[in-house]
Amino acid sequence: MSETRTDAPPVTVTDALALPELQAGDPELVAGRTGLGRSIRWAHVVAGASAIPLLEGGELILTTGAGWPGDHSALDNIATSVVTANPAAAILELGAHFDAAPAELVDACERHGIPLIVLHREVRFVQITQRIHQRVLAAQTEALAARAEVHTMLTELGLNRSPVDYVVERLAETLDAPVILEDSAGRVVAWAGGELPPQEALAPWVAAVGSAGSGVGSGAGTAASATPALPPEAETVAVEAQGKRWGRLSALPGPPHAAGRRTVLELGAFALALGKLADPDGEQWLQLSSKRLFDALLGGRYRSDSELSAQLAAAGLPIEGRVLLGATLRGTEEFGGHSSLERAVLETALRRAAAPEGRVILIPDPAEPTDPPSPAASAESSDPARAGRTPLLALLSFPADDPRVAAAAGSAAAPPLAARLAHELDMLIPTPTPASWRAHLGLGAPGRGLRSLITSLERVRAAGRLRPTASVGRVTVQQAERQALAYLVRGLSATPEVQEFAADTLGPVIAHDAGTGTGHSGDLLRVLRAYLTHPTNRSLAAQQARLSRSVFYQRLALIEDLLGVDLADGTTITALTVALLARSD
Secondary structure (H helix, E strand, O other), X not given: OOOOOOOOOOOEHHHHHOOHHHHOOOEEEEEOHHHOOOEOOEEEEOOOOOOHHHOOOOEEEEEOOOOOOOOHHHHHHHHHHHHHHOOOEEXXXXXXXXXXXXXXXXXXXXXXXXXXXXXXXXXXXXXXXXXXXXXXXXXXXXXXXXXXXXXXXXXXHHHOOOOHHHHHHHHHHHHOOXXXXXXXXXXXXXXXXXXXXXXHHOHHHHHHHHHOOOOOOOOOOOOOOOOOOOOOOOEEEEEEEOOEEEEEEEEOOOOOOOOOHHHHHHHHHHHHHHHHHOOOOOHHHHHHHHHHHHHHHHHOOOOOHHHHHHHHHHOOOOOOOEEEEEEEEEEEOOOOOOHHHHHHHHHHHHHHHHOOOOXXXXXEOOOOXXXXXXXXXXXXXXXXXXXXXXXXXXXXXXXXXXXXXXXXXXXXXXXXXXXXXXXXHHHHOOOOOOOOOEEEEEEOOOEOOHHHHHHHHHHHHHHOOOOOOEEEOOEEEEEOOOOHHHHHHHHHOOOHHHHHHHHHHHHHHHHHHHOOOOOOOOOHHHHHHHHHHOOOOHHHHHHHHOOOHHHHHHHHHHHHHHHOOOOOOHHHHHHHHHHHHHOOO
């Protein structure tokens, strides 16, 4: 930590002039009016000329001019010595040795902005120095008390492993100014405080992300943004410990603090460093910013589009002039390792697939702590209990002409982003990973602007896991552009009307599957789904349902009897397809 600095209200030259002890001398300012706000570090009585070079700067000099020579050259040297010592101000008592302030001293003080005050009546210098020292010591005592209070608060936060955003909030409250924490790549992890709207407070980081050119977004890689251009009055300190630098903590301009704004920031950085040492993998930092942004985006916790756009850009996801889309990513089948390893592989692969021009923000879907396997997944998985995973939610931002978000050449071709993802997965997955394991990528519709990004994410999230439209390597992919009906129905499935329609349409089949005894195989929904996937090819549908053709046909006949419909009718096929899509189980 650097040398302690305080912002305790300083004793200025103006304050000294207001003291009764100094007013008793009938003071007159003869030079350096612009320096009346200079801070007084100490008061010192100077006798003779030899003591002047011993001053350290910032003192209030009190002198009668005793021992000063009277010739022009010598006085010029004394004047040079005075301004070189850089005192807060100089007070010359007239009468005993000088009837007026030497012109040489007046000129030198005026040029350097050092107040020169003459006293027309005799005063007791000891009283003046005593009062000045009392004021200076009182300010220092206040600063030390404030520093101790802040140190205690922030040390407790660090030892208690308080969340990063809470530490930043307390710092902002203490400084009464916006405080921003960024990681080593220049992406905003957390920010709080002040009356500035986010788009103004975060403007330097938004501009830095925009000027960085290539790179990846929050949690998306190691490419750093440009250094934000902060106002001159802002304070910035590094968050580091044990020789490792994790980021920076900045406070935008605000009121002074008795302990010193920089000192408060340094103590805050120490508290954050303690938390970082307890979280060596950086999971808290990596997830905090992303979680807050997804909460704001999905929960409507923002006041304007420009506010949320600024927060996203500061976190590394530029909005302006970019193609944006939401996505989901999850593993299917058995991975052969701990779920945390599977998640790390998926996250890293998607970040690499988007790099270097693309930006990504990722979190596990907070609404789905466990992702139940879809019926289609259950039908295709040898172990349905393992077919589902907690999906990752992703926000993606690409340059306007990026080929990875261009339409695929053929209807059956996998999109370029999925191909890149498959390539990265091949290099990342452990050798023992079973051959049946796949990464399932759900892509929302790409668009421009914040509104389209929100819509894209909401629809792909609501769609859940659908039957893939294409596959490449270990990646299966579903696309909003090719599954518009499924995305639409899943997005509306939470409404009571759609749920009632699905229940009424499929009720007899669901009830039959739930029954036991002869003729109750419990697989009618799976058979119906396979048939509706391939309504013109019953042989392929039977193969997908893993039933012989004869048994499959028997099941279809039973479904027609239960529902009282003709499965060859187009309207019936449409209604049943919508009803099945509305079911998320």
